[in-house]
Amino acid sequence: MSRFDPRGRANRALIVGVSEYDHTAPAPYGVTGQLPAVRHNRTTLEDALYRGGVFGAGEVTVLPSPSQHDFTGALRRAVSEAEGLLLLYFAGHAVVNTSGGELHLQMRTARVLAGELPGAVSFAQVLSEICVAENRAEKVLVILDCCYAGHAAGIWHRFPDPEGNKEKVLLLMSVQPNRCILGGDADIATPFTRELVEVLDEDGEIWLSELYPTLKQRMDEAGYRAEEDDPQIPQALAPPWDPDADVLLAARPVPSPAPVSSPESAPVLSPASVPAPVPVLSPASAPVPPAHPVAVPDPSPPRAPVPAPQTPDPPPGPRRPRRSRLLAGAADSVRAVTDRLGRTLLTFLLALLATGAGGYGIFALIGDAGTCAPSRELRVLTDPDLEATLQAAADAYFASAVNTTDDGCRRGGVTVYSAGASAVVTALSKQTDAWQQPFDDDNPQRDIGPQPDVWIPATGADVGRVTAAQQNRVFARLEPDTEPFAYSPVVLAVPQDLARTLGKPTGRSLSELIDALEAAPGAAEVHRPDPGFADSALLATVGLYGDGDDVRGAERLLTRPERPEPSAVKLLCSLPDDDAVDDRGAALVPEFLLRSGVDCHPATRVPRTAAYPDDVPGMEPTFVRVRWDHGDRDANARDDEANRFRTWLTGAEGRAVLGEQGFRSATGERALLDAESAPDGLTDTVRPPESADSSVLDDTLEQYGNAHEAGRVLFLLDSSGSMSGLWDGPSGGPGILKRTLPGLGGEDEYGVRALHGIESRTHTDLLPFGSHPRKDGERALDTAKVRDAEADPPTALLDALAFMRERGADDERPQLIVYLTDGEDDTRLTGDKLEQVVERAGTAGVPVAMVTLNSGACDSGRPGTLIAEASRGRCLDAGDDLVPALHDEVARVGTGEE
Incomplete structure (x- = not known):
């Protein structure tokens, strides 16, 4: 080529x-x-x-x-x-x-x-x-x-x-x-x-x-x-x-060389015909463009370009933060231009600006006759859920008296940006060299943002996670404060109509609160953000797992979307997208977001009441100074700026902003810093659980990852004679199962059993249990045939539950049993046999999707309903949108097609 x-x-x-x-x-x-x-x-x-x-x-x-x-x-x-x-x-x-x-x-x-x-x-x-x-x-x-x-x-x-x-x-x-x-x-x-x-x-x-x-x-x-x-x-x-x-x-085209002519034949140009030289700016001498250009009407006649004042911008980060201090920065820059260009040129520049800005704007930009150096920018990295709060604090700090000199200049500014909490822990512990000198596939500057001067994690335990995992080549040193500067409990935010069924909002564990919510009338749901991204979700998961003996069972307490929202802010913004979900959806989020985190969406939200689990550590944002090797050129100046911002943030003005955002005191009874304007549904004072432990956070995150790894699915296909009329085509038994296979990926394990026989053998393996390409699963289902025999549902289900329980004994990988039938043999699922299956389903730790191709099989008290509820699975019948619903069940367990 x-x-x-x-x-x-x-x-x-x-x-x-x-x-x-x-x-x-x-x-x-x-x-x-x-x-x-x-x-x-x-x-x-x-x-x-x-x-x-x-x-x-x-x-x-x-x-x-x-x-x-x-x-x-x-x-x-x-x-x-x-x-x-x-x-x-x-x-x-x-x-x-x-x-x-x-x-x-x-x-x-x-x-x-x-x-x-x-x-x-x-x-x-x-x-x-x-x-x-x-x-x-x-x-x-x-x-x-x-x-x-x-x-x-x-x-x-x-x-x-x-x-x-x-x-x-x-x-x-x-x-x-x-x-x-x-x-x-x-x-x-x-x-x-x-x-x-x-x-x-x-x-x-x-x-x-x-x-x-x-x-x-x-x-x-x-x-x-x-x-x-x-x-x-x-x-x-x-x-x-x-x-x-x-x-x-x-x-x-390349022009051909001009013919050489003799001096005698060269034309003589009169002075009037000689073109005047046109001045050309070389690239090196061209004016440097401004960071934030201001649209200025072109003067008439055209004039030579005038260098525009430059407004300093924050260091690059994952997302450019909102800068409410634009005019103040512009004022500092104009004063700096005064020194460099002189009053005459500046007067001309301001005359141009006056054509569009008016006299008052000019006065506001100039201020007094003093000059201001560009303010130093402090880079503050934080948790995604804390970004809006710290941005509000940074804006207030920038305009504060402590950040203003006697000449009216700004001492410094604060750029706030955020990244996934676990990614930040990994970068600070194992990738500080790449943060200074990025590699192709190892580039925290690209994935997180610039090297921070200050890190404010949602919990001081993150500092312990960093230091415990640090390797030999460490180019950043962390200097954390000994105490957090604010507190916010992680709560179960429950729609007020459901909250009345919970009773007292304090004094119970998270699992007890969720159980009480499930016992309430209606179909309650519990939503949690991604624990791998936001620390508030990881803290909630600590309480959810408890001693960690049944991680898979704990995960089944939650409504599991195919992809969780990355942060609590995003979760609260997305719930109102569906009124039905908003009405019945409880959310595990930091309490302060019930006040400050609801302005990101125009939809009207369902009012929520906070329930306070006593086994979920709260958010305790902590100020951490980050020092970088070979970053000492302006270390003293950055220390001054970091110390000034810390003092302001932990002082009266900073606490006022944190109170407006919904935070509590970091000590004592954890009273709300601004109790007078707190929304309904919050408790005045709370007794906080123990602070987060770094090793527990790491263990919980590992367990969460295991519980969301490649899944296991066992399909049970009723192949008895009564299924003959419900067999062929995409809506027949094998066709329905084939349409769920895209929910499984190359690392998932699955198998297909054909159920028939009521004596010694109750099934035949159409596809042995293991990892298979999708085409192998389709081929196995294409070979399935209806048998001239009856089926034994209780024995088949007990065998399947025992088989899957054994497979999942040593890990937390998600599992599912899918039983698809016409319901004709449900007459055997009665009495003691039904009780035995329901009891086993409640203890095996494997959800069962009971799928019946006739209507009414999921009515209250029917075998499919009882088995699905006991196993925390799902019952589906012909009255449901059956195929997409079953596909979703399989996709929640599987990793999906690559």
């Missing part, structure tokens, strides 16, 4: 440039600002592609500031039409999610909410739209000119690529991972796109293998800087120097 020349093919280029946004800071949830430079990106790149000769008339589509819907629609059209080269270019704002693992391209309607990024398109979704079976393009080049563009490479590596099209996708990215770029100047294109167009406009053939190193060299020589004064270094993926990955991007 040789490098690809797309000329003459049906090529498509989609240029997406988002220069205007509907929601911008300082408006709530807005992106960081407009991007007028991106207008020039769109036009200059379009012209360069047409001049390059690869793309013909009508093959370049430009999308100016599209919505999310318009973008995906245009991308699908381009993918369906391209047969040669498909080029996708994006310029605009981009952020990474809380965990840092996903890049989101922000379209015109983008906003930044807690745990959500509406109006954005994830890069994984972009790859999903490109890597479809219908994609006939030979090569796809994706060019990203946005913050965090380098994250796209890691997403490309992790992308599952079900259609096998990923290898044709090449990436060209404007900046390395975990870096933000500056917003550009309103009069010219952004640096990366400006240099890209310059290279594409060179004479001759331009191949990707030549463009990338040339672009990299030009940007290095020009000295372009990203935020935090880091160099801006473009990146490439699927190495362009690989001949199989190379593609022609432009082929401009």
Whole structure:
């Protein structure tokens, strides 16, 4: 295979440039600002592609500031039409999610909410739209000119690529991972796109293998800087120097040399005909674009561009935090510009701003005549459920008197970001070297965020988890406070209509509270977030497991969705999506979220009352200073800032913010810090359980992982003669079981038994128990036949329960028995035999799905209902939506198709 020349093919280029946004800071949830430079990106790149000769008339589509819907629609059209080269270019704002693992391209309607990024398109979704079976393009080049563009490479590596099209996708990215770029100047294109167009406009053939190193060299020589004064270094993926990955991007004619003429024949130009020299800014001398460009009306006549003031941004993190302090930061920056540029130039700059901002805005930006250095930014990493609270505290601290000098300048700022609690523990214990110098597949900067100055875990026990697992090469030292600075119990938040049946909300274990809830009228559900992501869910699981003797049984107390919500915040936001679920759903969440965590969704929630289990440790956020090897260049200044923030957070002002967020005192009777405005349904004072233990947390997380590993399913198929009329086709007995097999993955174990016979042998193995490809299971069910015999349900079920109990004796892996029948032989499930099966089902630790192809089999008191309830399984009959319901039961146990 040789490098690809797309000329003459049906090529498509989609240029997406988002220069205007509907929601911008300082408006709530807005992106960081407009991007007028991106207008020039769109036009200059379009012209360069047409001049390059690869793309013909009508093959370049430009999308100016599209919505999310318009973008995906245009991308699908381009993918369906391209047969040669498909080029996708994006310029605009981009952020990474809380965990840092996903890049989101922000379209015109983008906003930044807690745990959500509406109006954005994830890069994984972009790859999903490109890597479809219908994609006939030979090569796809994706060019990203946005913050965090380098994250796209890691997403490309992790992308599952079900259609096998990923290898044709090449990436060209404007900046390395975990870096933000500056917003550009309103009069010219952004640096990366400006240099890209310059290279594409060179004479001759331009191949990707030549463009990338040339672009990299030009940007290095020009000295372009990203935020935090880091160099801006473009990146490439699927190495362009690989001949199989190379593609022609432009082929401009090389001009022939001009003929040599004698001096006598040279034309003589009059002075009036000599063109005036046009000043050209070299890349090195071009003005550095601002971090948050301000849209300024173009003066008339045109004037030379004036360097705009730069507003410092936070260090890059998994998700850019909401910055309510934009104007204050701008004021500091303008004062700093005063020193550098002088009062005359600043006056001219402010005159331009006055055309759109008005005099009061100018006064607010200037303040007094003093100058302010850019404020130091403190990086604070925390638990996902604590992020909103600490962001509120950080905003209040930034504007506080303790953070303001006598000259009105801000001493420092706080950037708050969060990541999965277990991932942070692993990174701080085993990956601190990779955090300083990322490896390809070991990159906490990408997966979590920048190296924190301060870590605030949900419990001080996380510090013990880190130190217990630390290995020899440790490049970060933790200095935790000896006591937490706040407290919030983990509660069972119960809809008020159900809470009345619980009685006293304190003094009982979590399992007792759940049992009481199940005994209440109606179908109550208990929901828990992912213990592997949020510490509040892990703390709840400590109480749920108790001594850990029956982890599988404890897990069956909970409503198990196919994928749990990552955090308690997200769980409380998702419950109202279904009114029925909200009405009957209790949630294991931190108590403070019953006050502060309900503003993330427009839906009206069911009011909830808190029940306080006495065996679930509470959340005890703790201030931990993190010191990094070779991070001592400004250690004293960072110490001062960290100490100032700690003092404020634990003092009266900080406690007031924590009280508004719903937290309690960290000592004594754990009284609410702001009891007067507490919502109904909370208890004034609580007696806290013992604090979390680090080794118990690790053991609980391991048990949880085991309980959600590959599952075991034993299918019992009634093959007696009465099933003959319910056998054939997708809705017959074997057909129904075949439709559940996609819920099982390659590591799951399962077997199929055909039930027939009432004497010595009651079943035949259609498929022996073990791990099987899906096609083997389908083949076994295709060979199943109805037997001219009756079935013995009680003996078959007792054998199956004993078999599965033995298989699960040494682990917590999920298990399930599926019994599918027409119910004709249920006459044998009566009296002592039924009692024996029900008793065994209640003690075997294996849920049973009793599935009957006739109606009424799941009525109260029927054998199927009694067995399913005793085993904590499910009863289904013809009155239910049987096939999808049974598929869901199997999928909850299995790992699903890969």
